[in-house]
Each structure stands twice: as structure tokens, then as C-alpha cells.
Amino acid sequence: MEMKDYYAILGVKPSDDIKAIKTAYRRLARKYHPDVSTEADAEARFKEVAEAYEVLKDSERRAEYDELLKHRNDPDFGRRAYREAHHGDSGNAEDFSDIFASMFGQRSRTNQQHHHQRAARGQDVEIAAAMFLEETLKEQTRTLSYNVPVYNAFGLVEEEKAKTLNVKIPAGVMDGERIRVKGQGVPGVNGGANGDLYLIIKLAPHPLFEVMGHDLEIILPLAPWEAALGTKVSLPTLSDNILLTIPAGSQAGQRLRVKGKGLVSKKETGNLYAVIKIVMPAKPDDKSAALWQQLAEANPVFDPRTVWSKA
Template identity: 50%
Template sequence: MEFKDYYGILGVEPDADDKAIKSAYRKLARQYHPDVSSDDDAERKFKEVSEAYHALKDPEKRAEYDRLRQYRQGGGGFEPPPGWQGFRSGAGGGGGETRFEDDGAFSDFFESIFGGGFGRRAGPRAGRDLEVEMPLFLEDTVADTRKQIRVGERTLNVTIPAGTGDNERIRLKGQGGPGADGGESGDLYLRVRLVPHPLFDVDGHDLIVTVPVAPWEAALGGKVSVPTLSGRISVTVPADSQNGRRLRLRGKGLNGKKGAGDLYAVLKVVMPDRNDERSQALWRQLAEHSGFDPRADWE
């Protein structure tokens, strides 16, 4: 079984922090998303990136992977070190089921490290269930969305209901593995994975977007244009707003079974890149007039 370099797949160093790993995943997931990429190998690369991120974002999984990686670099090869608990031998041995290739699940390498394994069938009856990852843009959750998915040699047209959230499963009855000796086919489960968005962070059904504002907009207030999943809207910035202030936009988050979440616009005060002499004079005049000391509460 081939060893996978998850750090190399994401293009980060082994000592990268969680923020760097998440940033690399967001960039690559967007780049190789099958709906937008022109790369002939985009689907495989997207799965590799997703698998690497799921292995490294979890501290326990990452520690387990790092232990095996260090053992391998020390000359131990891919075989697990003595006393290894998380490792399971690969598929195909001991009478286990043969893996359904290209079914969208993680690789044998991932399953073997983190204890996935493959269960035995009780007998030649019903076909086995399959699970396929379904990447979904946030924009696709606003209304029902039709998607094409490829399972083995089959292409299926599937409707993703509006409001479907991250990690939810959609069951397609009878679309799994074929049964044996007249048994029923198994089911196919679509595991929804929301693709990282370049603007919005997701918190449950709420969305968070950073809104840059000029110092005078924060001080004087005014109207700013804020993006939402359904288009831009005008939002009032209250006068005397502090950096980091959160403005709540009700119902502008992700749809859900119990209604839509909210969108939080977080203000980020941004200074001009450079100031001419007149602008500097105005800043000096403001400093002299205001008598404001931002560090007055330090002591």
C-alpha cells in the first residue's frame, strides 16, 4: 500500500499550524472543485486534498499520522511499529470485501491508519452500502440544486435539497453495491462537504463575513455594500463603531430545517496605504483636537 504524504498534498510543512493547513485546504479545494476546474484530474486531486485535510485537521488523527510518518522516515517502512493500535491491515485480506473503486470514499491508506477497515458480509445477500462525498458550494444551498455524481461506471442525477448542511447524508435507496444471488442492492449515501468559501466562514447555520471600512466610515457611520449568498445588500454602519464590531443581518445565513441562520458582518478598519501632505495635516489636526488616548486603560 502506497504511503501518502498529506503535508505534501496540501503543500505545507510538517510543522504547519492549524491556520496554515486550513488556508491551504481552502485554496486547493476551490482550485480543484470538479464544478469549476478544467484539470482532467480535478476529481482525484479534490479527493486527495479533502482526505489530507481530514487527516491533519484533527489533533488526534494528525498525531497518529505523524507517528507513523516518523517511524517510516526512521527506516521502518510502511509497516506499523510494534504496539501500533490505530493501524488496521489493508483491504482484501482475510476475506474482507473488495473496495468499490472510485466510490468517493477515502483511500485504503486513510482507512487503514484510522481504523476504518472493511466489514465482512454476513452472507451473499444484500449489496453493501456505499458513501460518496458530495462537494457543495455555499451558493448551492440557497435553493434545490441538481448535481451529477459518478459512482464507479455510473452517472447519477441527484437533487440536493435547499438548506442541506455540512456533513449531512442523503440516502439514495438501491443505488449502492449490487446484491448477490438475487439479493437487493445496497444504498448510496451522499456525504455533503461544504466547499470553503473565499468570503464567508460558516458557524452552524450562521455566516461570518469580514467587511473592510475606512477610519472615517467607522467614526462617522454610513452605508456600505455587504455581500450575501443571494447578492449584495446595503448595511448601515453606526457612528463610532469599533474595529471588530459585529453587525447582525437576520435570515441572511444558511437555510436550515428550522429556518435560516444569520449573517454577521464583522467590521475591519483599514488605513489608506499612504497619505499625502494634506491628509497627514488633517490626521495631525484630528489628533490634537480629539485628545484621545487609546492606551489609557492599560494601567
């Protein structure tokens, strides 16, 4: 077996890094692929390119090859390398080509057979899908685009191919939930099963609602007189606005439940809780100040800080 110049076959320099070698291999593998090329020797060239890549992609084998390449005109070195590779047996090595064949030829054929025969499952693919809370109320369909590798007959990545897929997202998904789409991940090698696609749900923060499991919370600002006298307010929900009755004497921090206006779940829909926040006017005018004074005089024994004495 004649010693081959793997660097020349791939069109790279011995000083090039693995990235350049991989790029050259992919380009040539596409060029000489038997299913694509019309050249008469395409299959032979394709196998030659794959053989060169098999050696140069492996740092240890590349180092061995570089050492042989460096001393290719030194027969004494060649015989020493042959003995080391065969545990002291000098064999029938007549020249450097025999030594090269014994160290790389058989291993290359073995690796090629190994790649042909070994089936391996493809890797799973994970894609994050950002969703608004409103979108979780009903089933959604998302069009996803992602790249998957294409393998050649030797189980090596030849190129990456864009893939587009429509995925249905059921109602009621939660933040961090993983939706599995079987067999839509990276293709398997040599007959192996395809990997799966996992869609990772990421719920976007909402300007009004705080998520608490399947329940939602919303801050409900009220004027002091609204909380004291009671009123009706228009309350936003994920799907519409509703009229909420505020009972007289409502307190700051009080939670008013709106049943069934939370997030959808497989068992039942969550609730919406309106948390009361008392908001004072910024600067009361003289008339308002007088009314506040009257209110204070009408409740001389009321002390909101009596709770401190009970602590």
C-alpha cells in the same frame, strides 16, 4: 473424478499472482456466461471456470491443490493426503483421481450450492459531492456516475458496470451531511437486498464568507472616517448585495447582524454578521497628515490604551 488442471482451465501459470488469476476468471466468466455465449458447452465451461477460481482464489486451498498437482504421479503421496483429509481413514481411494475428488470435488460442489443459496446484502457506496455555499440555498440535482459489481450465479464478481443516477440534494445541507438513497448501492447477492448510496456533502471554502453553523461571517473593511462618522456600504451576501448602514462611532471587531442572510436550515435561515475592520491609508499625504494632527489635538485626553490599566 479426474484431476483437473485449474491453471490450464483459467489459462494462467502456477506462478501467476491472484490479480492475474482474478483477471483471467473475469474474462472467461464473461465469455462463457450462459446469458451471453452461444457456444453449446458454455454452461459447462462457465461452471468449470468458476470451480477453478473457487480453489485458486483461496490461498490455503490453492496450496493444497498445488501440493497434489506436484505429486500427481506419486500414489504413495496421494494415499497419505487422503488419510490426512479423512482423519486416518484410507477409504476406497483407488487412484489419484479419487483423492482429488475427495479433497476438492465435494467442497467445490458444496461451495457452489452455498453460493446459490446464501443471500447477502450488497455493500453501501459513498460518494463525495462538493458544493458551493450559494448552491445550498435551493434544491439541487446532481448526476452521479459510479461502478457497481455484477455477480454471477456463484456469488462471485464477474465484472463492474457503470451506473448513472440523478440525485436530489435538498436546500440547507451542511458540510459532512450524508444523504441516503435507498437501494442504489452495490446489488445484493442471490436475492439479498441492495446496499444504499450515501452522498457526502463537502462545502467548498468561500473567498468572502466564513461558515459558523448556519450563520456566516464576512470581514467589512472601513476607512477610519467611515467608522467614525457612519456611512452606508454595499454588502455582498450569498444571494445579492444589500445596503448596510454603518452607525457613527463603530469599532474594529464590532459585529453587525444582517438577519436571514446566512445559510438555509430546516427550521430557520441563519444570519450574516459583518465584522468591522478599520483600514488605514497606506501613506497619507501632507494634507491628510495635517488633518490627522488636527484630530489628535482636538482629542488630547483620548487614550485608546487605557484598557491596559484595567487588566
